[in-house]
Amino acid sequence: xxxxxxxxxxxxxxxxxxxxxxxxxxxxxxxxxxxxxxxxxxxxxxxxxxxxxxxxxxxxxxxxxxxxxxxxxxxxxxxxxxxxxxxxxxxxxxxxxxxxxxxxxxxxxxxxxxxxxxxxxxxxxxxxxxxxxxxxxxxxxxxxxxxxxxxxxxxxxxxxxxxxxxxxxxxxxxxxxxxxxxxxxxxxxxxxxxxxxxxxxxxxxxxxxxxxxxxxxxxxxxxxxxxxxxxxxxxxxxxxxxxxxxxxxxxxxxxxxxxxxxxxxxxxxxxxxxxxxxxxxxxxxxxxxxxxxxxxxxxxxxxxxxxxxxxxxxxxxxxxxxxxxxxxxxxxxx
Amino acid sequence: xxxxxxxxxxxxxxxxxxxxxxxxxxxxxxxxxxxxxxxxxxxxxxxxxxxxxxxxxxxxxxxxxxxxxxxxxxxxxxxxxxxxxxxxxxxxxxxxxxxxxxxxxxxxxxxxx
Numbered sequence: 001x002x003x004x005x006x007x008x009x010x011x012x013x014x015x016x017x018x019x020x021x022x023x024x025x026x027x028x029x030x031x032x033x034x035x036x037x038x039x040x041x042x043x044x045x046x047x048x049x050x051x052x053x054x055x056x057x058x059x060x061x062x063x064x065x066x067x068x069x070x071x072x073x074x075x076x077x078x079x080x081x082x083x084x085x086x087x088x089x090x091x092x093x094x095x096x097x098x099x100x101x102x103x104x105x106x107x108x109x110x111x112x113x114x115x116x117x118x119x120x121x122x123x124x125x126x127x128x129x130x131x132x133x134x135x136x137x138x139x140x141x142x143x144x145x146x147x148x149x150x151x152x153x154x155x156x157x158x159x160x161x162x163x164x165x166x167x168x169x170x171x172x173x174x175x176x177x178x179x180x181x182x183x184x185x186x187x188x189x190x191x192x193x194x195x196x197x198x199x200x201x202x203x204x205x206x207x208x209x210x211x212x213x214x215x216x217x218x219x220x221x222x223x224x225x226x227x228x229x230x231x232x233x234x235x236x237x238x239x240x241x242x243x244x245x246x247x248x249x250x251x252x253x254x255x256x257x258x259x260x261x262x263x264x265x266x267x268x269x270x271x272x273x274x275x276x277x278x279x280x281x282x283x284x285x286x287x288x289x290x291x292x293x294x295x296x297x298x299x300x301x302x303x304x305x306x307x308x309x310x311x312x313x314x315x316x317x318x319x320x321x322x323x324x325x326x327x328x329x330x331x332x333x334x
Numbered sequence: 335x336x337x338x339x340x341x342x343x344x345x346x347x348x349x350x351x352x353x354x355x356x357x358x359x360x361x362x363x364x365x366x367x368x369x370x371x372x373x374x375x376x377x378x379x380x381x382x383x384x385x386x387x388x389x390x391x392x393x394x395x396x397x398x399x400x401x402x403x404x405x406x407x408x409x410x411x412x413x414x415x416x417x418x419x420x421x422x423x424x425x426x427x428x429x430x431x432x433x434x435x436x437x438x439x440x441x442x443x444x445x446x447x
Contacts, residue, residue, distance in 0.1 A: 046355045109382065164400075164409075167413065168406070169405075170405040171403055172405075213402060214398060215402050251402050251422070253442075255442045256422055264420075265421045300378065301447075304418070
């Protein structure tokens, strides 16, 4: 049973990430909310994961557009580490952080009357770190039901944007949002062991604070539903349907005539289908793979949208409780 | 004892001379003046390119460029800037001199489809 939960928690790790696109969208892919459910007391979970994303398609509203699109492509290679620890049987603390090996975009802006030039930008470095606390409001292992609520914050390792030769890199290739954020989540889990099926729901909300340049990324609401089924021993197939809504960004530099700070051409709604496969090695280490398939997209204005994204993770649970050895009192020497 | 007094006096003299030289050099340094931040246009279409040039005087100037969104091409006193989506954006140049003084100017660029 624990193995199943570990496998699914690892998969959920990916799912709790927001699928940010790069150019023409906001923010950078944050680390992750680590485990969606709570851990057993004195249990330590370690997760390492890798994510790759590629984009070369623009959307305007809910349809693809090829009109006046400057970008050739955009992609990143990202890796993260997450730790979770069960403080009590109901309370779990999680920390995570990640590193961009590269976050690259290449495009061709047009200059009237002259030749087209090419621009290639690459940022790299640590993304924001995260700290979360989760509390199991209702946990009934016998009935395989869990209802958990959590809250936490994300912090930037630096508030200064990355620059080269005193010139700031574009937001789209910045490894960090350079701003603080707070988040909260609700998680529900119900299993039907007789048919080997499990249902999860996850709702997560994130609020971003303005950065040092008075720019504020929009709020993000994520709603996910998962169905999992054990297909053969040690293998689990999981299907996730995820809705991601992002509100408009705000720019507080007083650049809009009506006094509004809202950027009209920002924000989006995405509906994503994620098939996932998990495998347990020797019952201790767990490996998971997922692939994101966007089903529906709506963008305010014209924005770049992810073409594909995949992730791989490895996780392991450690039992840190000091088990007392059983001693038969009658056999003790007197 | 006399020798120590001579050494001490010599050290004092060296420090005093070196300080006076420094203040002389500080006195003769050019004050930082950020005259202008020019933009080739105040509006452009998405996927366009605008040139910026900063005019400033002072010692050992460095030009720091930031924007609320978009990408720069080049560095130094003149750069180009582009952005791949519409809305209003700010482009800021902060000039710093060798003495730690700084001055900045900002331009608002309206980007349309």
